[in-house]
Structures are given as C-alpha cells and as structure tokens.
Amino acid sequence: MTNRSTWINAAIGAVITIALSFTGFSPLLGGGVAGYLQRELPKRGAKVGAISGAIATLPVVLVMCLGLLLYAGIPAASLGAPGGLELAIIFLIMLPMLALWFVGLSTAGGYLGGYLHTSSQPPTEGNLRVEQ
Template identity: 90%
Template sequence: MTNRSTWINAAIGAVTTIALSFTGFSPLLGGGIAGYLQRETPKRGAKAGAISGAIATIPLVLVMCIGLLLYAGIPAASPGAPGGLELAIIFLIMLPMLALWFVGLSTAGGYLGGYLHTNSRPPTGDNLGVER
C-alpha cells in the first residue's frame, strides 16, 4: 500500500467535487474521498478535504468571472435589472460565500472520511490494543 501525498488526495477529491457538481453536496463527497484516501487521523483528513475544496473552488471562480465579463457589457433590459456595477458588487459578495461553502463542506467531509478510514479497518493486533 502506497501513501499518497496530501496534494494528490486533495486533487482526487477536487475532481470528484467537480464531477458531482450537479448535486448539492458534492464538496462533502469530494472532501470525504480526499480524507479517506489520506489514510491518517480525522484531523489530517480534514486538512486534505479543505485543500480539496480550495482546489475545487478554482473552476467556480473562473466560470463566475467569465459570466461577469459577458454580462457586464449588456445594458439592463428592464429598469429593475442589475447593471454591470450592481452585478460586480453581487459577485464580490457571493464569491467568498461560495468559497467558504465549498471549503467548509469539504473540510467536514474530509474529517468524516478520515474518521471512516480509522474506524473501518479490520480488527488486528494494532487496533485492538493488544501489545506485542
């Protein structure tokens, strides 16, 4: 059994998060996979999950920036529709909230993944408390 790097496990979790982005809880699943693959304590799994969430946030930011650039040049169709400046303000408020959502759920998933890994091993002398 090889011990992969935290960054590789986080990248696998981020790809899972992006692939399952059509669900509302994909950061939780991606972080859980990263934490489980970390094969260490739940605290280290949470770290891998948090990194996974940060990596998975990058495509979200890029898509939002492209959308902002495309929409900013279009004049408002109706008097109550937000224009470019209002949309930029909304963007600056929503982006940190979405990043916190991704990183927070991924961290929780990473903790749960690490917990599942440490408590799902088959019983051996190492985790039964038997001294050798």
C-alpha cells in the same frame, strides 16, 4: 507537513467535487474521498479535505468571472437588470460565500473520511500514518 500524496488526494477530491457539482453536497463527498484516501487521522483528513475544497473552488470562480464578463457586454438598461455597480457588489458577496461553502463542506467531509478510514481498519503501520 504536506507531502505529495496530500496534493494528489486533494486533487482527486476536487475532481469528484466538480464532477458531482449538480448535487448540493458534492464538496462533502469530494472532501470525504480525499480524507479517506489520505489514510491518516481525522484531523489530517480534514486538512486534505479543505485543500480539496479550495482547489474545487477555482473552476467555479473562473466560470463566474466569465459570466460576469459576458454579462458586462450586454446593456443592462434594455434588460431591466442591475447595473455594473450592483452586479459587482453581488459578485463580491457571492464569492466568499461560495468559497466558505466549498471549503467548509470539504473540510467536514475530509474529517468524516479520515474517521471512516481509522474506524474501519485496525491501526497498523501499513494502513495508518500517525503524526510524530
């Protein structure tokens, strides 16, 4: 199903997503690049885009976990901030939403990247791999 180039293209898209993370739509761009590099039909481009989004989610989750651990060491009563239970609930709500944002936008970008590749070049054996 997936070959080595799929993982390489997904990793390239994830790096682009992380590098452009200061924009709100970086998963769309990273997934689009991954889908375009995959050189397949848009449906397969969406798949590599989704993989790219999942890979790009990992560093963001690790940074959030580090922030949670650092924040846990600060006494919440002195800051007037939410306590441990409230913070854990916020954290558990934000992680799935963040993952849906990254994977969803990357999937859409991968589909668009695959579509751009197939529509910009005539389908020949050299530039389009067709599923069998």
